[in-house]
Amino acid sequence: MKYLFKLAIANIRRATRRTVLTFFILGFGISLYIFLESFISGWENSSFDNLINFQTGHIKVYNGQYDSEKPYILSNLIENHGKVIGELYTKPYVTGAAARVHFLGELDNMQDAVAVVVTGIDFINDPKVYTLTNYLIEGSFDPSGVIVGKTLADDLGLGIGDYCFISLRKEQGAYVSAEKQITGIVYTTDIAVNGSSVFLDIDEVLSLYGVNGVTEIGIKTADIEKSALHTAELIKEYPGLKIEHWKEAAKQTIQMMEMERKFDGIIILFIIVIALVGIINTMLMSVYEKQREIGTLKAMGMTDAEVMRLFVLEGALIGFLGGLCGIILGIMLNWYFAEIGIDFTKIWGSDMDFGSSVPAGVLKSSWMIAPYISGLLLGIISSVAASYYPAKKTSRMQPMECLRVK
Amino acid sequence: MLLEIKGINKTYHSGKIDFQALYDINLNIDKGEFVALAGPSGSGKTTLLNIIGCIDNADNGQVVLDGTNLIGKNPDELAHLRRDYFGFIFQTYNLIPVLTVFENVELPLKLLKKHKDEEIKEIVLKTLKRVGLEGLENRMPAELSGGQQQRVSIARAIVKRPKMVLADEPTANLDSKTGEGIVDIMKEMNSEDGVTFVFSTHDKLIMEHAKRLVLLRDGRVVQ
Numbered sequence: 261m262k263y264l265f266k267l268a269i270a271n272i273r274r275a276t277r278r279t280v281l282t283f284f285i286l287g288f289g290i291s292l293y294i295f296l297e298s299f300i301s302g303w304e305n306s307s308f309d310n311l312i313n314f315q316t317g318h319i320k321v322y323n324g325q326y327d328s329e330k331p332y333i334l335s336n337l338i339e340n341h342g343k344v345i346g347e348l349y350t351k352p353y354v355t356g357a358a359a360r361v362h363f364l365g366e367l368d369n370m371q372d373a374v375a376v377v378v379t380g381i382d383f384i385n386d387p388k389v390y391t392l393t394n395y396l397i398e399g400s401f402d403p404s405g406v407i408v409g410k411t412l413a414d415d416l417g418l419g420i421g422d423y424c425f426i427s428l429r430k431e432q433g434a435y436v437s438a439e440k441q442i443t444g445i446v447y448t449t450d451i452a453v454n455g456s457s458v459f460l461d462i463d464e465v466l467s468l469y470g471v472n473g474v475t476e477i478g479i480k481t482a483d484i485e486k487s488a489l490h491t492a493e494l495i496k497e498y499p500g501l502k503i504e505h506w507k508e509a510a511k512q513t514i515q516m517m518e519m520e521r522k523f524d525g526i527i528i529l530f531i532i533v534i535a536l537v538g539i540i541n542t543m544l545m546s547v548y549e550k551q552r553e554i555g556t557l558k559a560m561g562m563t564d565a566e567v568m569r570l571f572v573l574e575g576a577l578i579g580f581l582g583g584l585c586g587i588i589l590g591i592m593l594n595w596y597f598a599e600i601g602i603d604f605t606k607i608w609g610s611d612m613d614f615g616s617s618v619p620a621g622v623l624k625s626s627w628m629i630a631p632y633i634s635g636l637l638l639g640i641i642s643s644v645a646a647s648y649y650p651a652k653k654t655s656r657m658q659p660m661e662c663l664r665v666k
Numbered sequence: 667m668l669l670e671i672k673g674i675n676k677t678y679h680s681g682k683i684d685f686q687a688l689y690d691i692n693l694n695i696d697k698g699e700f701v702a703l704a705g706p707s708g709s710g711k712t713t714l715l716n717i718i719g720c721i722d723n724a725d726n727g728q729v730v731l732d733g734t735n736l737i738g739k740n741p742d743e744l745a746h747l748r749r750d751y752f753g754f755i756f757q758t759y760n761l762i763p764v765l766t767v768f769e770n771v772e773l774p775l776k777l778l779k780k781h782k783d784e785e786i787k788e789i790v791l792k793t794l795k796r797v798g799l800e801g802l803e804n805r806m807p808a809e810l811s812g813g814q815q816q817r818v819s820i821a822r823a824i825v826k827r828p829k830m831v832l833a834d835e836p837t838a839n840l841d842s843k844t845g846e847g848i849v850d851i852m853k854e855m856n857s858e859d860g861v862t863f864v865f866s867t868h869d870k871l872i873m874e875h876a877k878r879l880v881l882l883r884d885g886r887v888v889q
Contacts, residue, residue, distance in 0.1 A: 270762075559721050560749065561748045
């Protein structure tokens with residue numbers, strides 16, 4: 261086997277230019293695969309972070325009759341939220357629990373009105389579950405005023421200290437309205453928060469509506485990995501409430517990512533086919549050029565199986581070296597997108613909404629070892645597969661047929 | 667008797683054209699012989715040599731090597747027979763261009779899988795010294811003259827001490843002086859080590875060195 265390895269290496273070194281080109285084609289394909297996998301993973305992580313940080317926390321608690329298709333109706337609220345939150349804080353694994361209430365409303369700058377989601381938040385407990393305060397770019401996190409998303413504020417020409425009207429429509433159809441001063445502007449990684457959200461003190465929203473219940477309670481746990489286990493415990497403890505793990509809420513995002521992966525699978529397949537054609541071409545050229553040598557080796561007693569092994573080994577080496585080339589290119593490509601990232605809002609504008617799964621601002625790819633390993637294996641396996649046919653064909657030739665080639 | 671050929675025929679097929687290269691060949695070769703297959707181009711010398719060396723098949727008849735009939739053997743069995751019995755010297759040397767002189771000569775021993783690396787090194791260096799290539803072990807074939815390349819080819823053929831060395835026009839690409847030198851080496855191996863040599867040639871000067879001459883014309887043994 262050692263001498264076959266030596267021969268295979270010598271053969272690879274023979275046509276340097278062609279071999280380098282093959283490495284590059286294969287490497288380019290593998291680097292794109294690595295980049296796509298890392299980018300989708302980065303996108304997925306950002307989307308999950310958005311969900312957890314702005315919408316769900318680790319665990320979400322609703323009224324037992326809560327309907328996710330009608331999230332803004334006044335019925336189906338958690339009436340005893342104060343008691344539930346108090347109890348939750350006694351659990352050792354709960355690091356934060358905060359109530360929120362969501363209603364549809366309008367934000368009026370006294371000239372134009374824009375439909376918004378009004379979210380009543382508990383200014384003391386909310387930062388223990390969500391990270392809204394981290395994204396405050398102007399003003400303060402003050403319960404006496406209103407906090408708005410930057411895109412929304414820009415659209416309505418509102419700034420810190422400006423007054424606006426927030427109108428809510430009761431179920432009976434009557435409007436209630438409050439004049440509020442803008443005390444904070446947030447620019448988050450969630451397009452929905454930036455473009456259509458208004459945050460007010462929860463007690464004020466409840467009093468405006470004249471209701472006592474809250475839409476949801478978000479829970480932050482000490483260890484996200486164990487949050488599914490804690491969700492199951494809470495479901496048993498509170499049978500009258502609807503309790504969901506954050507991944508339940510992320511179902512849509514997960515489905516979207518799966519679709520994205522399928523689409524990328526097609527691109528990857530396309531890349532592999534191109535790389536395979538390159539390798540098959542290299543191997544066929546290599547086999548054709550070496551027919552006389554193969555004839556000589558066969559005359560010396562090399563068996564068909566050994567000839568086959570020699571070419572498959574050559575293919576595997578090309579795949580391995582092409583894979584290494586792909587890993588280096590992949591690291592270089594991914595470095596830019598992991599460290600600097602891509603700002604979609606600069607490309608499509610800040611009001612472009614792709615749904616909650618597309619984070620706003622700079623989107624960065626992630627560093628994962630898996631695509632690098634699978635990229636290398638992909639290179640080796642595809643090269644071995646590509647070299648199989650020429651190897652088989654050549655190994656079956658009679659020594660005399662090979663020697664006759666001029 | 668090392669080799670016994672009985673009534674073999676060989677026809678090549680190229681599209682609709684058939685060309686019979688050998689007609690009813692009968693030939694015996696003993697151990698230690700130094701045989702020249704002579705004849706003009708197209709007389710069937712190379713075809714006969716290839717059939718003897720198991721790199722081509724006869725259509726019918728019998729080729730008995732050391733008591734074993736080669737007709738009907740599968741490719742793997744023939745590969746093992748070539749590995750164990752034969753050394754080949756080609757008219758165009760057929761050295762592996764990407765391997766050094768040393769690596770070319772060690773190849774048959776590597777294929778044989780009977781020797782350790784240290785033994786292989788010793789045998790190869792001794793063989794290279796014997797053919798006058800001492801000190802050129804690390805050269806690439808392209809860095810050698812035609813005569814030197816043919817010496818490498820001879821070293822490669824004899825390094826495993828085969829029972830028979832088959833040489834197809836070994837001097838055809840060399841000038842007469844270098845060709846004589848190559849034949850001298852072959853003769854030396856034959857007389858000192860008892861290696862059986864069967865070589866094809868149409869060079870009368872080379873034929874004179876043969877202990878036995880088999881003359882072929884139009885695919886038939888005429889003498």
